[in-house]
Amino acid sequence: xxxxxxxxxxxxxxxxxxxxPQREGLRSTPERVAKAASFLTSGYGQTxxxxxxxxxxxxxGHEHMVLVRDIELYSLCEHxxxxxxxxxxxxxxxxxxxxxxxxxPRIVEVFARRLQVQERLTEQIADAVxxxxxxxxxxxxxxxxxxCMMMRGVEKQNSKTITSALRGGFRDDARTREEFxxxxxxxx
Numbered sequence: 001x002x003x004x005x006x007x008x009x010x011x012x013x014x015x016x017x018x019x020x021p022q023r024e025g026l027r028s029t030p031e032r033v034a035k036a037a038s039f040l041t042s043g044y045g046q047t048x049x050x051x052x053x054x055x056x057x058x059x060x061g062h063e064h065m066v067l068v069r070d071i072e073l074y075s076l077c078e079h080x081x082x083x084x085x086x087x088x089x090x091x092x093x094x095x096x097x098x099x100x101x102x103x104x105p106r107i108v109e110v111f112a113r114r115l116q117v118q119e120r121l122t123e124q125i126a127d128a129v130x131x132x133x134x135x136x137x138x139x140x141x142x143x144x145x146x147x148c149m150m151m152r153g154v155e156k157q158n159s160k161t162i163t164s165a166l167r168g169g170f171r172d173d174a175r176t177r178e179e180f181x182x183x184x185x186x187x188x
Contacts, residue, residue: 001041006034040076043113048128051110055100056133063136065176067091067183068104077148078115086144086160088125089184092135093169093176099133107132118144118163126165137169139180 007030014021014029021030071088090104111124126140141164150157169176 001034001038003031003034003038006037007031010034039113040074041114043110046110046113048107048110048132051106052099052103052132055103056097057099059094059096059098062094062098065091065093065179065183066098066101067180068101069184071105071108073108073112073121073142073144075112075114075116075118075121075144077146078117080148080152081115082147082151084116084118084144084146084148084161086142088122089139089141089143090125090129091139091170091180091183092129092133093137095133095135097133097135104129118142118146118161122163122165126167130167135168137171137173137176138165138167139170139177140165141181141184 010030010033011021014026019026021027067089068091069087069089071090072085073088074083074085076082077084088108090108107128108125111121111128122140122142125142126138129135129138129140141162143160143162145160149155149159166177170180171177
């Protein structure tokens, strides 16, 4: 990202809002916003493969579900550039490989740190885990709240959006799917 150009555009935006970009409280705001935008969209410079690196290990006969729950995520809605945030739950059934557990949250970050819609984010995470690990199945559920729905538009502060993506055994086997959803949400 060209931070100087971004900061100049933020300065122009402040002026268009009727603000004085030179007043004390706003003088450094354009540079801070440019730095924040660079961080919040850092996922464009990463891939799932790059964040997993060499943290793939032999499954050694492990064939049961591996679940990492409640992975915090923060992203920006591509429609209004407002935040949405919540939790991702990722599970897989190992094929030949398992992954270092910290790598699943890192995969979430790769895709959350881009302009997003929650539906695509969920699919991208599932596809990446499936591609990198080649497991027997993958399940991803994301629960998030969207400031574009809370602060503007319908202004529904208590709404939550839940999306899921299922691959392999999580899609094809009702018992595996039910186990995953029970572990994520509790008994139904």
